[in-house]
Amino acid sequence: MLKKTGIILFAAFVAAFSSPAFAGSIEFSVNDGKSNPVADAVVYAVPRDGAPLSAPRKAVIDQVDKEFVGYVTPIEKGTAVSFPNHDKLRHHVYSFSEAKRFEIPLYTGTPANPVVFDKPGVVALGCNIHDWMSAYVFVSDTPHFSKASDAGRGRIENIPAGEYDVSVWHPKLKASSKPASVRVKVTDDGASKADLQVALQNVWRAWRAPVASGNGYR
Amino acid sequence: MTSPFRFKSFRARILVFFLGLLVLVQAAVFISVNTASIKNARIQIDEALKITAGVFGRIMKEREARLLEAARLLSGDFAFKEAFGTRDHSTILSALDNHRMRIRADVMTLVSMDGEVIADTLNPEKISGEFGLKNLISSAEESEFGEAASVVFIEDRPYQMAVVPLLVPMPDAWICIGFLIDDRFVQELKALTQTQVSLLSNPQAGASVIASTLPLSEREALKAAFSADGPAQTEMELGGDKFVSFAVPISHGKDKVTALLQRSLDEALSPYKRLKSALILLFALGLALSVAGGVFMARTVTRPVRDLAAGVKRIYEGDYSEPVTVEQEDEIGRLASSFNHMLKGLIERDRVRSLLGKVVSSAIAEELLKKEIELGGEEREVTVLFSDLRGFTSLCERHTPQEILSFLNDYFTRISAVIEANGGVVDKYIGDAVMALFGAPLKNEDDAARAVRTAIGMREALKGLNAEFEAKGLPRLSLGVGVNTATVVAGNMGSITRLNYTVIGDGVNLASRLEGLSKKYGVDIIVSASTLALAPGFVYRELDIVRVKGKSEPVGIYEPVGETGAVDEAVVKEMESYHEGLKLYRERRWDLARERFRALREKSPLSLYAIYEERASGLIENPPPSEWDSTTVFHEK
Numbered sequence: 022m023l024k025k026t027g028i029i030l031f032a033a034f035v036a037a038f039s040s041p042a043f044a045g046s047i048e049f050s051v052n053d054g055k056s057n058p059v060a061d062a063v064v065y066a067v068p069r070d071g072a073p074l075s076a077p078r079k080a081v082i083d084q085v086d087k088e089f090v091g092y093v094t095p096i097e098k099g100t101a102v103s104f105p106n107h108d109k110l111r112h113h114v115y116s117f118s119e120a121k122r123f124e125i126p127l128y129t130g131t132p133a134n135p136v137v138f139d140k141p142g143v144v145a146l147g148c149n150i151h152d153w154m155s156a157y158v159f160v161s162d163t164p165h166f167s168k169a170s171d172a173g174r175g176r177i178e179n180i181p182a183g184e185y186d187v188s189v190w191h192p193k194l195k196a197s198s199k200p201a202s203v204r205v206k207v208t209d210d211g212a213s214k215a216d217l218q219v220a221l222q223n224v225w226r227a228w229r230a231p232v233a234s235g236n237g238y239r
Numbered sequence: 240m241t242s243p244f245r246f247k248s249f250r251a252r253i254l255v256f257f258l259g260l261l262v263l264v265q266a267a268v269f270i271s272v273n274t275a276s277i278k279n280a281r282i283q284i285d286e287a288l289k290i291t292a293g294v295f296g297r298i299m300k301e302r303e304a305r306l307l308e309a310a311r312l313l314s315g316d317f318a319f320k321e322a323f324g325t326r327d328h329s330t331i332l333s334a335l336d337n338h339r340m341r342i343r344a345d346v347m348t349l350v351s352m353d354g355e356v357i358a359d360t361l362n363p364e365k366i367s368g369e370f371g372l373k374n375l376i377s378s379a380e381e382s383e384f385g386e387a388a389s390v391v392f393i394e395d396r397p398y399q400m401a402v403v404p405l406l407v408p409m410p411d412a413w414i415c416i417g418f419l420i421d422d423r424f425v426q427e428l429k430a431l432t433q434t435q436v437s438l439l440s441n442p443q444a445g446a447s448v449i450a451s452t453l454p455l456s457e458r459e460a461l462k463a464a465f466s467a468d469g470p471a472q473t474e475m476e477l478g479g480d481k482f483v484s485f486a487v488p489i490s491h492g493k494d495k496v497t498a499l500l501q502r503s504l505d506e507a508l509s510p511y512k513r514l515k516s517a518l519i520l521l522f523a524l525g526l527a528l529s530v531a532g533g534v535f536m537a538r539t540v541t542r543p544v545r546d547l548a549a550g551v552k553r554i555y556e557g558d559y560s561e562p563v564t565v566e567q568e569d570e571i572g573r574l575a576s577s578f579n580h581m582l583k584g585l586i587e588r589d590r591v592r593s594l595l596g597k598v599v600s601s602a603i604a605e606e607l608l609k610k611e612i613e614l615g616g617e618e619r620e621v622t623v624l625f626s627d628l629r630g631f632t633s634l635c636e637r638h639t640p641q642e643i644l645s646f647l648n649d650y651f652t653r654i655s656a657v658i659e660a661n662g663g664v665v666d667k668y669i670g671d672a673v674m675a676l677f678g679a680p681l682k683n684e685d686d687a688a689r690a691v692r693t694a695i696g697m698r699e700a701l702k703g704l705n706a707e708f709e710a711k712g713l714p715r716l717s718l719g720v721g722v723n724t725a726t727v728v729a730g731n732m733g734s735i736t737r738l739n740y741t742v743i744g745d746g747v748n749l750a751s752r753l754e755g756l757s758k759k760y761g762v763d764i765i766v767s768a769s770t771l772a773l774a775p776g777f778v779y780r781e782l783d784i785v786r787v788k789g790k791s792e793p794v795g796i797y798e799p800v801g802e803t804g805a806v807d808e809a810v811v812k813e814m815e816s817y818h819e820g821l822k823l824y825r826e827r828r829w830d831l832a833r834e835r836f837r838a839l840r841e842k843s844p845l846s847l848y849a850i851y852e853e854r855a856s857g858l859i860e861n862p863p864p865s866e867w868d869s870t871t872v873f874h875e876k
């Protein structure tokens with residue numbers, strides 16, 4: 022939990038560092054249409070006039086206790102992500118996703134070269150050693166994105182005023198349903214609101230046996 | 240006996256009863272065993288079928304688990320994920336085939352998340368297109384873990400199919416894997432459970448047999464007999480064999496598949512059939528033994544009964560010679576011994592009866608036996624005959640008692656025969672005397688005449704006897720007979736324990752007196768006037784009118800000479816002359832009377848003439864008083 026918070030703070034720091042002096046924000050909430058908040062939903066705003074990309078950034082996805090830290094990690098296109106292994110055993114991180122196909126064969130510690138996600142899209146991460154280890158990297162085309170909290174809420178900061186199409190993605194987003202998208206007008210001095218609704222479906226993952234440190238799952 | 244079954248012999252009845260009982264009991268045993276057997280066989284089949292259904296379910300589940308496990312393994316297989324990642328059809332296909340072979344599955348198909356075929360081992364050429372088993376995918380999608388298994392049809396062939404998502408690590412495709420369900424599968428099941436297994440599909444639209452352990456010839460019948468909507472348990476006839484069937488649904492929905500587990504009732508009953516034949520054998524054996532035993536038993540009962548019946552018949556026919564021999568100590572034995580006791584009694588009684596006939600006369604014996612024996616008598620007119628042997632005393636002096644007894648018996652036999660021949664009854668023998676009755680106990684119209692005829696007959700019999708005696712050098716015997724008819728008392732006299740049938744009264748005494756007088760008159764037979772009056776058919780010589788002791792009335796006494804018409808003319812003439820002399824005598828013309836008697840005496844040796852000649856002489860010399868009535872008084876007995 023501490024690490025998670027750390028990443029969020031880090032992301033917020035990165036966002037704050039690179040934002041212009043005057044900018045608005047979008048406060049959003051995501052629910053599944055049944056008044057259930059949708060945590061880990063990535064909400065991103067695409068300027069209607071096509072804003073330029075910000076500078077390349079860095080991100081970290083740790084592996085702790087045979088799990089990826091952060092089920093969903095939204096990043097901007099071109100971000101280099103490093104995968105530090107905090108366990109005393111080796112992991113073998115891979116992805117066969119279209120957006121980024123890569124493999125870091127059995128390693129300990131932090132691999133020398135971070136992985137640069139240069140194509141927008143969803144990248145599903147797995148570990149060849151631990152079937153249950155599963156995480157997602159959402160590679161965004163736009164710098165304006167944020168991840169919903171456990172309460173299904175969040176805020177996209179430092180958005181230049183303008184009109185945006187605000188969309189949402191989630192690993193369990195129903196493939197057939199049209200991705201939720203709302204148009205939001207952002208002013209320099211205020212926080213606009215975006216309430217998004219998504220239809221979710223089951224996404225199955227490999228089973229993890231219960232361990233001393235925590236409960237298993239299926 | 241109103242029974243419809245009538246058996247002449249007791250033996251047959253016993254036999255029929257016991258055999259009937261045996262058959263009844265055996266039939267009851269047989270029926271109950273048979274019923275219990277069939278019931279038992281059904282129960283066993285039911286249980287076996289339920290167990291088989293359980294086994295069948297378990298096997299299906301196990302196969303399903305194997306399929307799921309295999310698919311899951313593939314889902315986690317990094318090499319396969321890499322292969323999948325290449326999106327190279329040939330690689331993916333051969334990876335699928337390779338994995339399929341690992342668990343001897345019959346089909347593997349990889350389907351994209353949006354239902355497009357990626358690779359299919361059944362159709363190696365197919366590189367795209369819609370996957371046919373939408374339902375299977377849907378149920379996987381709807382399930383908690385994205386997995387499903389079901390019996391499905393691919394190109395009309397049934398497969399047990401499982402589907403799991405390919406996780407890379409998020410679900411990116413569907414791995415489908417399946418076993419073909421065919422005859423080999425059901426044969427394996429049959430080998431395991433000894434049960435006929437048939438799989439039927441689409442029962443609504445007319446069942447079709449997917450796979451079956453039944454011979455081909457019976458599958459059509461199975462199709463016809465099967466009803467998907469019927470109860471789980473049914474009975475149907477296939478190939479002449481009765482099958483108990485148990486239906487287990489193994490797949491629902493459109494491709495409804497039912498497993499029909501069947502066991503032959505006849506087969507289950509075969510051990511009972513052996514029991515049945517054993518029972519039949521036992522029944523036959525029991526029947527034979529029972530018949531033999533029954534016949535033997537019946538014989539032991541009926542043979543002595545038959546012997547007894549024969550004994551009774553012999554007795555009825557008067558043959559007392561043979562007692563019944565039954566060597567048993569049971570009821571029949573006791574009956575036989577009672578019977579023999581009775582036989583002894585009968586022999587005894589018969590002996591008494593014949594002895595009675597000898598001791599008393601047979602007529603009296605009859606009378607005694609016929610009536611209740613009681614003391615007392617009745618008044619009736621009886622002609623009493625007394626006879627006595629004269630010269631017997633002198634005979635006694637010269638002979639041994641044995642010889643005398645022999646003579647007497649000879650004599651009695653003869654005269655008794657004469658008495659009985661004339662219907663008389665020997666009342667008693669008193670020494671050498673005989674007392675005979677005519678008119679008691681049986682009455683005849685001519686009892687008096689019978690008595691007179693008897694007396695004459697006795698005289699004739701004695702003549703014959705004397706001839707024999709003479710031949711033996713024995714002295715002649717002569718006879719004295721007295722006959723009197725009177726009303727006397729006849730009946731049983733004596734004590735209640737010892738009694739005689741006899742007659743008593745003055746008339747009896749008179750007969751005895753008359754017998755005693757006979758010697759005095761030199762005649763064999765004296766008949767009283769009362770007898771004469773009742774027996775007119777004879778020629779009589781009047782002897783006298785006498786007054787005997789104990790009797791005040793004078794009694795006319797006569798000598799029967801013979802039956803009327805059977806007497807010589809000369810004798811009749813002489814008798815007339817004598818009767819005239821007697822008349823003269825009674826008219827006190829004693830001179831004339833004496834002349835007449837003398838004349839008669841000189842011609843005939845009758846002592847009677849001499850007696851009267853002498854009497855007349857005496858009366859002439861000493862004429863009696865005027866009140867003389869010509870009667871002779873006898874004071875002595």
Ligand SMILES: [Cu+2]
Nearest residue numbers: 112113148151
């Ligand atoms: Cu790992």
